[in-house]
Amino acid sequence: MDLRYTPEQEAFRKEARAWLEANAPASPLRSFDTREGFEEHRAWEARLHEAGWAMVPWPREYGGRGADLLEWLVFEEEYYRAGAPGRVNQNGIFLLGPTIMEYGTPEQKARFLPPMASSAEVWAQGWSEPNAGSDMANIQATAVRDGDDFVINGQKTWASRGAFAHWLFGLFRTDPESSRHHGLSFVLVPLDAPGVSVRPIQKLNGKAAFAEVFFDDARVSAENLLGPGGRGWNVAMATAGFERGLMLRSPARFQSTAARLVGLYRDAVRRGDPVSPGMRERVARCWMDAEAYCLNTYQTVSRLLAGGKIGDEASLNKIFWSELDVRMHELALELLGPRAELLPEAPAAGDVGGWLEGYLFALSGPIYAGTNQIQRNIIAERILGLPRK
Amino acid sequence: MDFTFNEDQLLLQQATRDFLEGECTPEWVRASWESDTGRDPAFWKRLAEIGVPGLLVPEAHGGLGLDETDWVLLLEEVGRAALAEPVVATAVAAAALAELDDPAPAAEWLPRVAAGDARLAMGHAASPFVADAHVADRLLLPADGALHLLPQSAVSLEAQPSNDGSQRLYRATFAASSATRAADGARAAAILDAALDRGALACAAQALGVADRLISLAVEYAGQRQQFGVAIGSFQAVKHMLADVKVALEYARSHVYRASHSVARGERCRAVDVSMAKLAACEAATAAAKTSLQVHGAIGYTYEQDVHLWMKRAWSLDLAFGDPVFHRARLSSAVIDGALPAESFGYSPQGA
Numbered sequence: 201m202d203l204r205y206t207p208e209q210e211a212f213r214k215e216a217r218a219w220l221e222a223n224a225p226a227s228p229l230r231s232f233d234t235r236e237g238f239e240e241h242r243a244w245e246a247r248l249h250e251a252g253w254a255m256v257p258w259p260r261e262y263g264g265r266g267a268d269l270l271e272w273l274v275f276e277e278e279y280y281r282a283g284a285p286g287r288v289n290q291n292g293i294f295l296l297g298p299t300i301m302e303y304g305t306p307e308q309k310a311r312f313l314p315p316m317a318s319s320a321e322v323w324a325q326g327w328s329e330p331n332a333g334s335d336m337a338n339i340q341a342t343a344v345r346d347g348d349d350f351v352i353n354g355q356k357t358w359a360s361r362g363a364f365a366h367w368l369f370g371l372f373r374t375d376p377e378s379s380r381h382h383g384l385s386f387v388l389v390p391l392d393a394p395g396v397s398v399r400p401i402q403k404l405n406g407k408a409a410f411a412e413v414f415f416d417d418a419r420v421s422a423e424n425l426l427g428p429g430g431r432g433w434n435v436a437m438a439t440a441g442f443e444r445g446l447m448l449r450s451p452a453r454f455q456s457t458a459a460r461l462v463g464l465y466r467d468a469v470r471r472g473d474p475v476s477p478g479m480r481e482r483v484a485r486c487w488m489d490a491e492a493y494c495l496n497t498y499q500t501v502s503r504l505l506a507g508g509k510i511g512d513e514a515s516l517n518k519i520f521w522s523e524l525d526v527r528m529h530e531l532a533l534e535l536l537g538p539r540a541e542l543l544p545e546a547p548a549a550g551d552v553g554g555w556l557e558g559y560l561f562a563l564s565g566p567i568y569a570g571t572n573q574i575q576r577n578i579i580a581e582r583i584l585g586l587p588r589k
Numbered sequence: 590m591d592f593t594f595n596e597d598q599l600l601l602q603q604a605t606r607d608f609l610e611g612e613c614t615p616e617w618v619r620a621s622w623e624s625d626t627g628r629d630p631a632f633w634k635r636l637a638e639i640g641v642p643g644l645l646v647p648e649a650h651g652g653l654g655l656d657e658t659d660w661v662l663l664l665e666e667v668g669r670a671a672l673a674e675p676v677v678a679t680a681v682a683a684a685a686l687a688e689l690d691d692p693a694p695a696a697e698w699l700p701r702v703a704a705g706d707a708r709l710a711m712g713h714a715a716s717p718f719v720a721d722a723h724v725a726d727r728l729l730l731p732a733d734g735a736l737h738l739l740p741q742s743a744v745s746l747e748a749q750p751s752n753d754g755s756q757r758l759y760r761a762t763f764a765a766s767s768a769t770r771a772a773d774g775a776r777a778a779a780i781l782d783a784a785l786d787r788g789a790l791a792c793a794a795q796a797l798g799v800a801d802r803l804i805s806l807a808v809e810y811a812g813q814r815q816q817f818g819v820a821i822g823s824f825q826a827v828k829h830m831l832a833d834v835k836v837a838l839e840y841a842r843s844h845v846y847r848a849s850h851s852v853a854r855g856e857r858c859r860a861v862d863v864s865m866a867k868l869a870a871c872e873a874a875t876a877a878a879k880t881s882l883q884v885h886g887a888i889g890y891t892y893e894q895d896v897h898l899w900m901k902r903a904w905s906l907d908l909a910f911g912d913p914v915f916h917r918a919r920l921s922s923a924v925i926d927g928a929l930p931a932e933s934f935g936y937s938p939q940g941a
């Protein structure tokens with residue numbers, strides 16, 4: 201164990217910091233849950249990509265920087281330090297990307313990774329269906345092989361950024377006779393294909409952030425099958441590991457929220473705003489928990505670099521980061537008192553309106569990427585070994 | 590940057606676990622609770638053979654010369670076994686002896702510690718009691734800002750029976766004089782600070798083992814005990830309680846390992862890192878205790894059942910080397926007031 205950065209890692213940090221300080225947008229972009237905001241975010245992604253910072257751990261040939269996962273963590277730390285925009289293509293770069301890297305053919309890698317890195321193509325995740333939420337194995341949408349194509353029918357829902365995305369990766373039943381986890385395949389679908397229609401759904405904040413997607417005899421090339429046919433469940437679980445366990449939510453995101461929370465508390469005290477006695481220690485505790493998440497991630501990354509894999513322990517992470525995020529935002533709103541309900545555009549909201557927006561989003565953390573109840577089931581049964589029935 | 594343990598470290602941990610599993614059984618722990626001193630010099634000697642008391646002792650003094658990153662793995666096993674020997678008291682005092690300006694006490698006592706022929710104890714400001722003073726050949730005790738080195742015969746001990754049968758606490762009084770003074774001023778303060786952090790780290794590391802054991806006991810029981818025709822472990826209410834404790838344990842582990850590195854290297858943020866480790870690990874252990882008791886039902890509430898051996902350890906570790914009030918205050922004063930150095934790992938906010 202040696203928790204010091206190497207000179208190379210320090211140099212990498214310096215380089216990332218310098219670029220981000222010079223290039224990160226000075227004021228926040230509009231929400232990527234709006235059409236204009238979505239395009240602003242894509243323009244930012246294109247700049248990141250041009251400079252080689254879009255996806256640092258990917259090989260250069262796919263638009264990355266050939267860095268390792270530790271350097272990725274360092275980059276993320278600098279990214280949050282710079283207050284740079286949220287990643288509009290996070291489902292692509294953090295979830296599908298690593299899955300293609302593991303399961304894709306050379307042609308698929310060359311076809312899909314570069315435009316993903318530049319956000320020329322933004323991806324939506326199509327797993328959930330009206331009757332397949334926590335019970336994802338109940339997926340009904342079908343992709344039936346017809347010559348060189350799949351013919352897709354059925355419905356996906358809750359696809360984040362589906363309203364504006366270009367492509368969707370999803371699980372479809374390729375074997376109509378199959379049930380549960382069997383007979384599913386991981387298929388990549390262009391959202392502009394004939395037979396595909398997208399209906400935006402407003403989120404808790406009123407923005408059309410996710411979408412239902414309907415498939416009516418939509419045809420996609422069989423070349424868009426990722427990984428072995430009929431074994432899509434396993435392919436998807438690799439994605440889920442990355443989603444819950446590492447990439448989707450890097451520690452710096454929570455460390456920066458914790459640092460802002462500490463600042464908010466200090467400001468309240470400085471201004472003489474009323475604070476209740478327990479708040480001080482609760483704020484410090486949030487800071488401590490964000491540190492725990494960071495340390496734990498460094499352990500995971502060290503293990504991966506030594507040849508390990510992400511397993512069921514990803515479920516521990518998912519619970520920890522999502523519930524920490526809720527705690528931090530709840531405490532921030534408590535500190536804001538009567539201002540807590542102000543939308544960002546309210547004149548009196550000043551620079552604190554983001555906490556409300558952040559809170560609304562934090563509340564979805566225990567739901568998406570597999571609800572926290574499901575994660576607790578996984579921990580109990582697969583990590584602790586308690587009986588399923 | 591590498592946050593993994595190497596093979597030697599893991600082998601040492603495994604060897605300690607194997608030894609304690611065979612020798613420090615629940616029956617053995619119970620017997621030690623019932624015995625007069627609660628300590629066994631012959632067992633101490635055997636622990637020395639596998640390097641337990643000598644782990645931190647420099648090789649020049651006959652020890653293993655390892656550091657706190659190794660030590661926490663061993664202490665996790667001490668916690669898992671609920672071993673009641675003065676492992677921590679002795680190691681903390683031995684490390685303090687090595688920090689005195691006068692090399693003579695270390696030269697005299699450290700080889701004996703490593704050989705299993707001596708036990709030591711140390712007092713510190715965060716507790717009015719001294720653990721394991723009754724079996725200590727030498728005691729390091731603070732008085733009026735100075736640190737004094739005393740033979741047991743020069744100290745008057747008043748036993749303070751503890752809820753945790755493996756804990757032997759004493760109020761220690763003695764006549765301080767220039768002859769007993771081993772360090773004073775800033776030197777004494779630095780040694781006492783380091784002892785507190787080392788001791789708190791040791792409690793945190795043991796708490797990991799205690800929590801893990803309490804979870805295992807509950808999982809095992811929940812797999813066997815049947816109600817309503819099924820194993821109680823199949824009930825989601827039971828599963829989720831245990832999953833929560835497992836989450837707490839694994840995140841506490843990260844804090845403990847990081848703090849071990851900070852102590853070993855004398856990092857600036859050592860105090861805060863240790864407080865976080867102590868808070869997180871002891872919280873995981875006390876939560877594991879409560880949950881394990883609940884999962885066991887009435888049988889867990891009996892003296893015959895083993896749960897309480899670890900439950901009471903969890904509680905006493907929580908209080909030793911700074912109780913939660915102490916460590917929360919220290920954490921807050923660092924994070925909120927900047928009274929002590931506190932730095933995020935990796936991330937640094939703009940302007941920092």
Ligand SMILES: Cc1cc2nc3c(=O)[nH]c(=O)nc-3n(C[C@H](O)[C@H](O)[C@H](O)COP(=O)(O)OP(=O)(O)OC[C@H]3O[C@@H](n4cnc5c(N)ncnc54)[C@H](O)[C@@H]3O)c2cc1C
Nearest residue numbers: 325326327328333334358359360564567568569570571573
């Ligand atoms: C903001 C947001 C973004 C999302 N983005 C996407 C996306 O991009 N792509 C996508 O495919 N999906 C997405 N989802 C959907 C998400 O994956 C599902 O909401 C989630 O899997 C839960 O399914 P459900 O909503 O149908 O709830 P249900 O499965 O109906 O669950 C309802 C409640 O019952 C509980 N429950 C269900 N089963 C069990 C059980 N076995 N044990 C204990 N409790 C149980 C759940 O924990 C939950 O509390 C998103 C959701 C949100 C909120």
